[in-house]
Amino acid sequence: MTMVLPAQSEAAPRAPRGPIVEFCRQQPLGAVSFVIILIMMLAGIFSPYVAPYDPLAIDFASILSPPSWEHWCGTDAFGRDICSRLIYGSRTALVIGFTSSFVGSTMGAILGIASAYFGGKIDNWIQRFMDILLAFPLIVLALVVVAALRRFVVGGVDVNLIFAIAIPIIPRVARVVRAAALGIRVMPYVDAARAAGYSNSRIIFRHMAPNVVAPYLIMLTAFIAQAILAEASLSFLGLGVVEPTAAWGLMLSGNAADFFREAPWMILFPGAAISLAVFAFNLFGDSLRDFLDPRFKV
């Protein structure tokens, strides 16, 4: 990792640049993480073209073969190519990670803004409910939801898993968005909108929501990282994605542990993939926060 100094604002006036160029200039680490995310996304979208083998093809001739030119990351106990499974696994991780974070963050944001806007009793009720959801660690609540929904797959997508991960995200986003919205609620333009007789929903969606987009986007990216981690954990526990689907967490469970001694590559590569993905989204979220709103700096 190169040592990069955070961009200090120089006094010299500059020609205006696009936000993406500006982001890369100010947040080089963020740009690096964005490239990693982009590669993952491309690998996920074009898996059939990128993957050297069929992720499900069982090849008894090359069971547990170590990494080689033929199989870059080796093969598993069924002779399936680990590299191809990792590429297909990025699809699972991104689809579940993004969808659950999007669902959770959006519901959280709506509840947060509504809570701040209406105040009083409604605020109190919403906050009490959020307190209840916050009394669980993310993975514990996700497990309870998994226990409640059982297996529920629509069109190859594990809907139960998406909800299990999205629900714990709601209160965490709601709290942050509510705090941001409380500041906006007292702005003169909200009073002006109310004085002009606009409806509640118009004020919420047209006047308040655009101003909490920054914290919303920051939370959304940060929780993609958490969601990928949660999906991997649940799949590892055998309560998430099921075989034969290629999923990183699943690749670490079951017979990966049995062949610990003989085939460490079965453990090394999928774990590295999870870590890299979560790392990239964490770093990207961090940089996005610093870029969009220095006040949120932790």
Add this chain to the structure above:
Amino acid sequence: MLRYTVHRVLLTIPTLLGVALLVFFMLRVVPGDVVEVKLRGDGGAVSQETIEAERKRLGLDKPLVTQFTGWMAGMAKGDFGISMWTERPVMEEIGLRLELSLQVAIMATIIAVLIAIPLGTMAALFRDTWIDYLTRIITIGGLSIPSFWFGMLIMLSLLYFFNWLPPITFTPIYEDPVANLTQLIWPALAVGYRYCAVVARMIRSSLLEVLNEDYIRTARAKGVFEKLVITRHALRNALLPAITVIGLEFTFLIGGLVVTEQVFNLNGIGQLFVQSVARNDFTLIQGMVMLIAAFYVFVNLAVDLLYAVFDPRIRYA
């Protein structure tokens, strides 16, 4: 202060009641229960009558409200019911495993705090130097590497370098401390890494904030040694927010343990929780969720009350 304390204590009741309601009804919304997993789980053909009889025996046929009030009445007397799978008291099942998990959690906390305080302090003092960047990479790594994979890596390196694996059977620390520690230190490290990262980040940011305060400048201006400025003036104030994080993260360690215990094959609370979810063991899930939530609520309460002790503004608000 008394008024504030009573108010805060009373507020925990609706939260816990809400948790109980939520968990109880959530588990029962979708059809399917422990009886099906138990009798049909292996693909065995069991007649509908047998299933109904088993449901009746476990009290699953009663109306939901009756079941709920029965459960609540039991809890009020300290009776959490019996596990629907093992049919032993829920509290007994949990009690058997609590010692192990609690010990791992405490050890993880000690490791995390011991590493995080110097790490976070150094990062703040040498802000924007290679020390800070290195800390940033270490801490983001802690937030990114799944604790269960980190645990696997630990086991793999033990095997590779020492050709040795930690013992599998649990020995209480008062019986044989060496055997106990050689088994539990590794899972504690695995879950402690993330914990350490969270605390170090918190210490860094709160120390940076404190270092900008006027009283730090005053201390420096009157010629206090820099070392004393940091330890006596800055760190002491910066640790208060860090203590909150340490307290709250401690209750969240159970989240890490749920997965990591599986890797090390530890028979603790986390593994029990995963098993009870896989088996649809409603009573056991409910009991454990209540325990986790109650623990969280009380740590939260303790942190709030401590804050009120230290900061009179909160008491009178």
